[in-house]
Structure formats: structure tokens, C-alpha cells
Amino acid sequence: MTDSPPAPGQRTGPPEIDATVPNSARIWNYWLGGKDNYPVDRDAGDEYRSIYPEIVDVARASRRFLTRAVRYLAGEANVRQFLDIGTGLPTVDNTHEVAQRVAPEARVVYVDNDPVVLAHARALLTSTQGVTAFIDADLHDPDAILAGAARTLDLGQPVALMLLGIVGHIDDDDEARSIVRRLMDALPSGSYLTICDGTNDLYESGVEAQQLYNQSGAVPYRLRSARQIAELFEGLELVEPGVVSCPRWRPDPADLSDGPPPEMDQVAGVGRKP
Numbered sequence: 188m189t190d191s192p193p194a195p196g197q198r199t200g201p202p203e204i205d206a207t208v209p210n211s212a213r214i215w216n217y218w219l220g221g222k223d224n225y226p227v228d229r230d231a232g233d234e235y236r237s238i239y240p241e242i243v244d245v246a247r248a249s250r251r252f253l254t255r256a257v258r259y260l261a262g263e264a265n266v267r268q269f270l271d272i273g274t275g276l277p278t279v280d281n282t283h284e285v286a287q288r289v290a291p292e293a294r295v296v297y298v299d300n301d302p303v304v305l306a307h308a309r310a311l312l313t314s315t316q317g318v319t320a321f322i323d324a325d326l327h328d329p330d331a332i333l334a335g336a337a338r339t340l341d342l343g344q345p346v347a348l349m350l351l352g353i354v355g356h357i358d359d360d361d362e363a364r365s366i367v368r369r370l371m372d373a374l375p376s377g378s379y380l381t382i383c384d385g386t387n388d389l390y391e392s393g394v395e396a397q398q399l400y401n402q403s404g405a406v407p408y409r410l411r412s413a414r415q416i417a418e419l420f421e422g423l424e425l426v427e428p429g430v431v432s433c434p435r436w437r438p439d440p441a442d443l444s445d446g447p448p449p450e451m452d453q454v455a456g457v458g459r460k461p
């Protein structure tokens with residue numbers, strides 16, 4: 188990891204961690220089977236799961252999608268730079284590990300605004316080859332993200348922008364669209380947008396669980412329709428098979444041993460900037 192001086196607006200002291208309010212990154216970590224969470228997160232995660240048990244498969248499918256998408260981007264698409272916003276707590280097969288397995292020289296910038304993620308990421312998201320850097324920044328401020336990323340990435344060369352499980356944290360539809368557009372506008376032709384996000388098309392129980400979660404004090408998450416998420420790829424060339432239920436995006440052969448992967452209230456897609 189590069190250890191560069193803090194950019195304007197970045198925290199410099201030890202991160203403040205609030206263990207009394209449930210937290211997106213830690214609940215996600217709990218559903219993924221991780222240990223970096225507190226009782227308040229496990230209680231909120233269990234309450235969610237009691238209404239919508241599918242959430243655990245959704246979280247795990249999202250991480251498996253990340254592996255397939257990054258493998259595609261670093262391999263077939265030949266991308267060497269990644270900007271992963273909404274990193275989450277380190278787990279197995281983080282973006283830089285998958286990318287650098289394919290292309291050891293790959294440069295990866297992680298971005299998150301959560302102090303817990305920040306603390307773990309600085310320690311764990313390191314690479315012995317290529318470059319891995321971490322920016323403490325907020326998706327609501329894409330200009331700060333771009334300025335921070337430019338210290339590690341060459342924004343004149345293609346970049347794969349990764350937005351996995353984070354667009355829902357932007358409540359307003361217009362703002363979500365304008366943030367994605369602002370980020371993609373700053374990247375050159377041949378760059379990619381990758382999104383995976385929860386949807387509200389299939390399961391009423393998922394919507395109900397999310398409503399409860401959003402009242403818990405955690406930063407709310409807005410479920411959108413698959414169509415609304417597909418619209419975020421406007422102006423880009425969608426990589427086959429388009430924006431689909433997350434486990435159906437280019438499944439590995441092993442994923443097909445029990446038949447077609449399930450339809451989920453979570454869609455994913457990859458689009459190329461022409």
C-alpha cells in the first residue's frame with residue numbers, strides 16, 4: 188500500500204468507531220461470515236435475516252460476482268487500474284488480490300468513508316506487487332475521490348470503477364445518476380463501470396427488512412428496481428449478458444452444476460465507456 192500524506196479533508200488521527208449504532212460494513216461482514224462486527228451489528232443483521240433470510244445469499248453472491256467481474260476486467264478487458272468505492276471490510280478475494288492474480292502490476296485504489304473499514308484496510312489491504320492505496324472519502328463527493336485517486340492512478344488510462352453494494356447508500360435518484368456520470372466522465376474511453384446493487388422487484392420481505400434496517404440508525408440503503416440500476420449504465424456498452432440477477436452474470440461452470448443460478452433481488456452489470 189502506498190502511505191501518502193493525507194489529502195485535504197482526510198482524517199489524520201485514529202478513526203472514531205461507534206459500536207452502539209449498527210453499521211453497513213460490519214453487518215455486511217457479519218452476513219459474509221466475518222468476525223469484524225459488534226453485538227449491535229449482529230442484532231441488526233439477525234433481525235434483517237429473520238424477515239428476509241435470502242440476504243445472506245445476496246451478500247455472498249455479491250462477493251462472488253466481484254471475483255468474476257475483476258477477473259474479466261483484468262483478463263479479457265485488459266484493465267490495469269481499479270477504483271473500488273465502498274470497499275467494505277477486507278475479506279477473501281478483495282479486488283486487488285483478484286486483479287493482481289491476473290495482472291501483478293495492477294493498481295487498485297480503495298475508497299470508503301467508514302472508520303472501521305479505514306482501520307482494517309490500512310492494515311490488511313496491502314500488496315507486495317502492483318500498488319494498493321486507500322482513500323478516506325465519501326461517494327457524495329466524487330471530485331474529492333477523483334483528486335485522491337489521481338495520486339495513484341493515471342486517469343488518462345482506462346480505469347475500472349467498482350460500485351458494489353454502495354449506490355443504494357445514495358438516496359436520491361438524480362444524485363446517484365449524477366455521481367456515476369461525474370466519475371465516468373473523468374475516465375477515458377476504454378474505462379469500465381461495474382455495479383452490483385440490491386433491488387426491490389421480487390421480494391416484499393426484502394423491502395420490509397430494508398425499511399426496518401433504515402430505521403435502526405444505520406446509514407439507510409435505498410433499494411431500486413433493476414431497471415433503475417440498468418439506467419446508471421446509460422451511454423456505456425454493456426458487457427454480455429447485460430444487467431442481470433447477480434449470480435447470472437457470467438457464472439463459473441461450477442455455479443451451474445445445480446442448474447441455472449437463482450434469480451435474486453440484486454442485479455449486477457459491467458459497462459464499457461466507448
Ligand SMILES: C[S@@+](CC[C@H](N)C(=O)[O-])C[C@H]1O[C@@H](n2cnc3c(N)ncnc32)[C@H](O)[C@@H]1O
Pocket residue numbers: 211212215249250253272273274275276298299300301304324325326327350351352353356406
Ligand atoms: C454493503 S457494503 C459493500 C462492501 C463491498 N463493496 C462488497 O460488495 O462486499 C457498503 C460499503 O460502502 C461504504 N459506504 C457507504 N456509504 C458510503 C459513502 N457515502 N461513501 C463511501 N463509502 C460508503 C460502507 O462503509 C461499506 O463499506
